[in-house]
Amino acid sequence: MSASAQRQDHPRLASAVSYLDELIGFDTTSANSNLDIIAYLKRYFDELGMETTVLYDTSGEKANLIARIGPKDVPGIVLSGHTDVVPANPDRWSSAPFDMEQRGSRLYGRGSCDMKGFAACVMAAAPALIQGPLKRPFYFCFSHDEEVGCLGAPAIAKHLAELEVPPGLAIIGEPSEMHLINGQKGKIAMQVTVRGEGGHSSFSPQHVNAVEYASRIIAMISDRSRRYEREGPFDHDFSVPHATALATLINGGVATNVTPDTCEFVFELRSIDQQAAWVDMQALIDEVEATLLPEMRQVSSAAGIEWQERFSYPAMDDATGSELFQRLEPILPPRGGKVSYGSEGGVFEIDGGIPSVIIGPGSIRQAHKPDEFIEIDQLTQCLEFFDTLGDWMTRG
Structure with missing residues (x-):
């Protein structure tokens, strides 16, 4: 069996693909409410026994979700992604943008790489990640309106900053082809x-x-x-x-x-x-x-x-000098430099004081285009990273 085929045999890959199918089915274009997808995610993490918090915006039509598991008295790790997507003109797509379609090794749909693929991997990995015994907490965070100016993330960052012991590092799941990104404009x-x-x-x-x-x-x-x-x-x-x-x-x-x-x-x-x-x-x-x-x-x-x-939104500084990053560094993916696209990493740093990096599946070159897709192997690599991270969290 080829190395590529072996990678696609990850035991949670089928779950990640199934969750991605469901997530893409929510039309969370930034102009729309995201309450349905937040409710869907909340139900899932509630059923896993996680502590969930919903932060609504002033209109009541948009919300963020924070799901926490693990001890509260030590700095933990944030896994963060946004729920909104850019508009999709069906006339320019080869398939319905809000119905996932597999063609060969690629999964097509609006948000497949930017960034519902990351969210699907978090969902698929969560049961194993939270089995514990965790030495540090996980915070799974899902925001609204990133695509129109990182409007939701400040509320998440401020909420986390007000905890008795705030998180020590945020991993933003923007598409980076699973390389470590340590700077953003x-x-x-x-x-x-x-x-x-x-x-x-x-x-x-x-x-x-x-x-x-x-x-x-x-x-x-x-x-x-x-x-x-x-x-x-x-x-x-x-x-x-x-x-x-x-x-x-x-x-x-x-x-x-x-x-x-x-x-x-x-x-x-x-x-x-x-x-x-x-x-x-x-x-x-x-x-x-x-x-x-x-x-x-x-x-x-x-x-x-x-x-x-x-x-x-602010630039994301280099978090490689932070204490938790340096402890995690041996298990992190190879570095991929810094990126010109935006993310919520700078918001977590400025509004929450939480050092941040970007690690996520998919390529930014596929984002915001007709026929957006993610390679299945990128989901596998993300799941493998979460396996390693989950093991570290039981020892770290």
């Missing part, structure tokens, strides 16, 4: 509203064209991004070793013969150092306003540029 998403003065386009020299000025701001953002690429600062452990900035959404204008009086767009700044990111953001705002506002207001005193933060 932060992000600021900013909405810009350019207000000009419109009218019939035949009189355009007498107007302030909001779309035109928005395009000039976007060009300045692009210039700044190219400067990061040339000048840094650099950290070559990252997959993209410098900060990046780009516009991602835009809307403006009402007709082909009307000078636009309003244009809105969104741009992001992904940074290695979140504190420096806010300094850079303010420098960009100052540069744009100093350059463009005088021109705009020569034509119309009512013209202006409005800046509104849509969301931000």
Whole structure:
């Protein structure tokens, strides 16, 4: 039997695949409530005898779940994943996005790798993980609204921080192909509203064209991004070793013969150092306003540029110097550097004081795409890691 075939014979693999099928069946696109999947997970962990806590958001339509097992008087380990997924347009998929389909060695479905595959492995491994006797506690955490700005994780992090003995390490199950990731960029998403003065386009020299000025701001953002690429600062452990900035959404204008009086767009700044990111953001705002506002207001005193933060989340620092990481290091997967995509690791660090790393099944290159999939062998590798981790937790 080949090594690959042997790997797929893990005794809990069938359970992980079955749980993944059920998890994908919940349409937890961020615009929707996630209460059904939280209730499903809570029932499962309740039946295992774990202590469960549900943290609702202010609307009551979204919730986080924390399931704990093990002693309370020593630092434990968090296994954390988010329940929400990005939208899926069925017309662009080869199969129904919220019905798991197996094709060869791949399992297709929205959230299969980002990141319900990790949650399915946690569910499949949980009965063995909690058999004990555990020397340290496990905290299984499942959040809402990670995909739209890590909105749910702060409540989890703060809850854990208020425990008599908080956890000593968080393992975030974002897709990392089961490599250890010890750094992640932060992000600021900013909405810009350019207000000009419109009218019939035949009189355009007498107007302030909001779309035109928005395009000039976007060009300045692009210039700044190219400067990061040339000048840094650099950290070559990252997959993209410098900060990046780009516009991602835009809307403006009402007709082909009307000078636009309003244009809105969104741009992001992904940074290695979140504190420096806010300094850079303010420098960009100052540069744009100093350059463009005088021109705009020569034509119309009512013209202006409005800046509104849509969301931000912090970078995840290097947790390899923390006490629990160093004790765990001999059993952890090989290091895979640092990543440019976002995770809740920085939130656990900033809001909870909990050092964090990323270890999860699947490839980030498959996330957020039509026909998202996870390789079955990635689930097997995750289950094998949980076997090793569970054994360590009975000795550690």
